[in-house]
Amino acid sequence: MLQIENIRKTFPGVVALDSVSFTVAPGEIHTLLGENGAGKSTLMNVLTGLYRPERGRMLLRGQPVQFGSPRDSLAQGIGMVHQHFMLVAGHSVFENILLALDGIPNLFSRRRLKARVRAVIEEFDLDLDLETPVWKLSIGAQQWIELIKLLMRDCRLLILDEPTAVLTPQESDRLFAVLDKLKAQGKSIIFISHKMREVMAISDRVTVLKKGRSLTTLVRGAFDEKRLAALMIGADRIPRWEKRMHVGKELVLEISDLSVRNDRGLSDLDSFSIKLHRGEILGIAGVAGNGQKALAEVLTGLKTASRGRILAAGYDITRSTARSSYIAGIAHIPEDRKSIGIAPDLTVDENLIMKSFKQRSFRHWIFQNKQAIRRNAEEKIAQFAIKAGPGGSPVRYLSGGNIQKVIIARELSEQPTVLVALYPTRGLDIGSAEYVHKVMADGAGRGMSTLLISEDLDELLKISDRIAVMFRGRLVGCVDPQNTTREAIGLMMSGEVRP
């Protein structure tokens, strides 16, 4: 059906895909497995014509193909269900499907077209009413619309990008039933996931991607969870870092039985308990979407807990807003630095005081003390080696690494007792990442405790004093990085409890 040979794609400064090869047979569910940053998304964008590979070739039914745009690949029968649905919320199910179809005559029979859509719905036993507006539907049902759109266009190869990330377990099971039926019809499916259980449940073959390379392809029966985890995470030597332990006895943060509900009423965090000591770097490992974000948000006051308690140095801070949490000494490096970490149109100077602008040192009565603000910026720029460009230029012109340094400089300037860092080195080059690690280690030396949420096991093993593993909002267990293996952590990340 589809044959991919030695695909390579680079972006300025990054090799996203180095050399990827695999084949997809008709009537097969082929899983692509890999950590974040392994190149899965880039590969999909190559397949759907969004990016053009620099090297290598793609053969579709034996014919070499080149896609200039997603339209081309769709015309060739390759369709993709994105993680974020492309639906018009106010329109009905039928209207949304209509939007996706090409070649509808100007005068068309609504009735006949509806009959065709209904046939598809019945064939797959979906419970979907064509007249309901999309916003009234559950996420699972919205995903079906995306699938029906592709089926109406006669796609032979369907790509599903982490389709279960947004689904409840029940919705996932229904989706898998549909996928099985599609398979029986001879359609090929590329399934992207890093949830081990699902991969085991539905894949015919699995190709493991690591750092832009396809490591190997395993046929059903030749793989089990352990083997896949080992392949995905890799058997590299754990880099050791001469780390001095600063962990004290004193408890700075005590989270007990904490639960947080999300917008859909599901638990993002489910009876989560953990203790953080003075000077400790506590790593939180887990596949993204297992409650880490909720944990950070509830700690920094952006979300409220539905149950449980947070004690900071003995004070109950469970119910407080972002500001009072900050006064309680929790600093935060957010996950999405551009969307919530900075005010992009303001200067570096102004961004550096975003949380402390009310302090006496930065103002005279109601007026800002521009000299003090400038002096503060000069200090921070030197201390954190920020490449800030000419004074007065907006912070958005800085590189990702330098924006991250601005955020870190601002968060650490208050001498916080606790730092909550979400994926602080994601997307940074090695130098900047190393710098971020050093800042956290230095902070620990001064007695700052860090909650480091990361998906990068290398990072966690390198600088954490202790690693807690999360799965579906629960704590699976804690391990000592000195006496553990990546495999053990990998298994715990997939929900298997280990002592």
Add this chain to the structure above:
Amino acid sequence: MKLIAEKRETRSRLFRFGAPLVSVLAALFVAGFLLLAAGVSPAQAYLEIVREALGSGYGLSETLVKATPLIFAGLGVSLAFRMQIWNIGAEGQIYMGAMGASWVALFSGIESHGLMLAGMFCAAFACGGLWAGVAGLLRARWRVNEVIVTLLMNYIAILWVDYLIFGPWKDPKGFNFPLTAQFSEAARFSEYFDTRLHSGFFLALCCALLIYLFMERTIWGYQIKVIGSNPQAARYAGMKTGLAIFLVLFLSGAVAGIAGFSEVAGLQHRLQHGISPGYGYTAIIIAWLAKRSALGVVVVSLLMGVLLVGGDSLQISWQLPIAFVSAFQGLILFFLLAADFFVQYRLRLDRETDHA
């Protein structure tokens, strides 16, 4: 071959400040064709505008008089725009401000000049502010789009003032004209140099200076800028964005309301129909041209004043309709928006080359 728009990495200073200038020139150029179509030589017409508005003491004073309400309204609008809150309702806020000031002038019976003007100022400030504050409350509480609310409330305000002057506030000795009675001397601004130039202009200048300081120097201005740039980051830094939206819209409307006060106290000396011939809408163009800077608003308002005074004389000498001035303003905004695109993006021809 394809035309591709790419985001510019950096924007040069020349580009940022050159863009408004080029837009005005382009608008002048296109408006020239309108003039030609009306059988008027563009060069002569433009020369006439400049001569009328700046050539004599009288013209100059008229320009300042016309610029006065524009400065107030432009300041109000640009204040909200700074926070990415789109107050389209300056027109209505001017009317409400004028109504508030007139109410004090007509019915308070204060005799002291200073006290009377202070009372009128406060009433105009409160009425304009509350009028915009409704939109602020709706936006902050229930995320109702402020563009629609402020725009539609313009019509309510204008018709409400009409109701007052046709009905309960009509001057009984006014031969049934839709006017209120004349204000007492205490409720009138002083006039200077034997022209219509009144204290409102100097009040507008002070107001611009105050708002400049407020935006650029105070911690509140700083918060408005942070919220305007990234409301999520602001919330995360602990700023109360909802309250800020309400207060900024209130202040924005209040400053626009002062324009109404200045018009009735300085020029009309009564409340009447059509006290603002669209100053509130012109203010939107002014705020945009001035890049939302308070001092820029003053400069641009003066330019607009030139245009209005010059436009009046075009009406007289060539019987051109006043709509010409509106068309010209529209053209400026049109080119300005287009120029904004070119400041942010660069166009590039993509030849279908293979990157392999």
